Amino acid sequence: MAFTLFQSTLLSKPSLFSYRRSFAFCIQLSSFSTSSAFPSDKFQPNKKWRQPVASVLELGGVKIAKDEIVRDDPTNNVPDSIFSKLGMQLHRRDQHPLGIMKNAIYDYFDTNYPNKFDKFDDLCPIVSTIANFDDVLVPTDHVSRSYNDTYYVDSETVLRCHTSAHQAELLRGGHTHFLVTGDVYRRDSIDSTHYPVFHQMEGVRVFTPADWEASGTDATSYAAEDLKKCLEGLARHLFGGVEMRWIDTYFPFTNPSFELEIYFQDDWLEVLGCGVMEQEILKRSGRVDNVAWAFGLGLERLAMVLFDIPDIRLFWSNDERFTSQFSKGQLGIKFKPFSKYPPCYKDMSFWISDSFTENNLCEVVRGIAGDLVEEVKLIDNFTNKKGMTSHCYRITYRSTERSLTDEEINDLQWRVREQVETKLLVVLR
Numbered sequence: 001m002a003f004t005l006f007q008s009t010l011l012s013k014p015s016l017f018s019y020r021r022s023f024a025f026c027i028q029l030s031s032f033s034t035s036s037a038f039p040s041d042k043f044q045p046n047k048k049w050r051q052p053v054a055s056v057l058e059l060g061g062v063k064i065a066k067d068e069i070v071r072d073d074p075t076n077n078v079p080d081s082i083f084s085k086l087g088m089q090l091h092r093r094d095q096h097p098l099g100i101m102k103n104a105i106y107d108y109f110d111t112n113y114p115n116k117f118d119k120f121d122d123l124c125p126i127v128s129t130i131a132n133f134d135d136v137l138v139p140t141d142h143v144s145r146s147y148n149d150t151y152y153v154d155s156e157t158v159l160r161c162h163t164s165a166h167q168a169e170l171l172r173g174g175h176t177h178f179l180v181t182g183d184v185y186r187r188d189s190i191d192s193t194h195y196p197v198f199h200q201m202e203g204v205r206v207f208t209p210a211d212w213e214a215s216g217t218d219a220t221s222y223a224a225e226d227l228k229k230c231l232e233g234l235a236r237h238l239f240g241g242v243e244m245r246w247i248d249t250y251f252p253f254t255n256p257s258f259e260l261e262i263y264f265q266d267d268w269l270e271v272l273g274c275g276v277m278e279q280e281i282l283k284r285s286g287r288v289d290n291v292a293w294a295f296g297l298g299l300e301r302l303a304m305v306l307f308d309i310p311d312i313r314l315f316w317s318n319d320e321r322f323t324s325q326f327s328k329g330q331l332g333i334k335f336k337p338f339s340k341y342p343p344c345y346k347d348m349s350f351w352i353s354d355s356f357t358e359n360n361l362c363e364v365v366r367g368i369a370g371d372l373v374e375e376v377k378l379i380d381n382f383t384n385k386k387g388m389t390s391h392c393y394r395i396t397y398r399s400t401e402r403s404l405t406d407e408e409i410n411d412l413q414w415r416v417r418e419q420v421e422t423k424l425l426v427v428l429r
């Protein structure tokens with residue numbers, strides 16, 4: 001499963017919220033970083049491996065306290081572990097594989113379209129639901145709007161779930177060629193290619209009638225052809241001779257829409273979504289006579305293929321054995337795994353309730369085990385004669401950095417069992 005906007009999950013009803021704050025200060029081009037770190041005991045069950053969670057972020061000179069983003073309120077579902085990722089901006093580190101990827105893509109655009117594309121890589125990830133969904137025509141009943149799939153700060157503010165959240169705003173600002181890179185946030189399952197924070201780059205190019213009129217084709221075909229040519233060129237620039245294929249798909253904001261897949265570890269891996277921008281988006285930004293293409297690519301996906309990085313958690317590692325293997329501008333380096341510590345499997349069976357979702361389970365597990373959890377996988381599922389449904393999940397614990405002790409894993413598993421029962425209202429078997 002890849003990072004499309006249409007994974008089908010339950011849409012839970014947003015509740016009334018009692019507290020709302022304006023994020024108007026979260027302006028375009030503001031860069032922010034963690035300004036101070038006060039560990040909170042409540043959220044740090046195991047200090048041995050947990051990083052301290054900052055209590056305040058600084059956003060363009062304005063401080064945002066953790067309790068404004070992480071709240072015990074039905075309209076808020078941002079856990080502490082996610083707050084701690086805000087402002088890390090891995091894509092802005094030139095020595096980090098994600099920064100190296102971003103710069104390599106910049107090089108492609110700079111070479112092929114000199115001085116054409118405006119680049120943004122520090123737009124605020126806290127955006128309105130209007131920017132994240134409405135502006136890019138995501139229907140009101142679309143699953144991506146659900147609390148199960150997206151992190152809500154309040155009922156009108158989310159952690160952006162895609163860089164497309166900035167399309168309309170930049171078009172309205174008069175930009176016609178742009179690249180937006182940023183951290184994006186999605187509640188999701190747990191495995192080696194999924195992490196609740198990852199990084200995307202959005203590209204948009206607007207054409208005027210003069211561009212396609214000379215070509216003898218219609219505007220949409222012209223844009224679609226240009227888009228595929230551009231992205232195939234990019235894939236060759238990054239990968240050389242990798243196998244790739246185009247898949248027709250659906251996005252609310254493009255028509256026609258495509259996905260590009262790359263052959264990786266014996267499987268086809270979806271690395272980007274793209275298409276010809278829906279005319280309505282251009283119209284609303286005052287560009288009735290134009291057509292445009294847009295793409296959104298996952299930097300982790302590309303970097304995993306390119307650097308042979310086998311597990312998405314490694315991008316967050318501060319372990320020198322990982323970080324020291326990469327240097328600025330070096331694209332072709334193959335990551336040499338420094339260890340394969342033994343995995344530990346723990347199975348857990350329970351009768352689910354109506355409100356149970358796998359994303360909620362994964363959030364509980366991550367909240368307790370952090371990056372020590374490698375995978376959460378449904379291995380058995382049945383419904384008995386009384387109509388009760390049982391799920392059995394296998395949790396794989398494995399550190400990318402060290403061996404885990406039995407005691408440590410047993411402790412984690414007990415806490416997972418406890419919280420799964422109390423928070424998810426399931427009955428353990």
Ligand code: PHE
Pocket residue numbers: 003004005161162163164202251253254272273274275294295296297
């Ligand atoms: N926003 C889409 C996603 O995150 C990717 C995309 C961007 C698709 C732009 C089409 C155009 O899945």
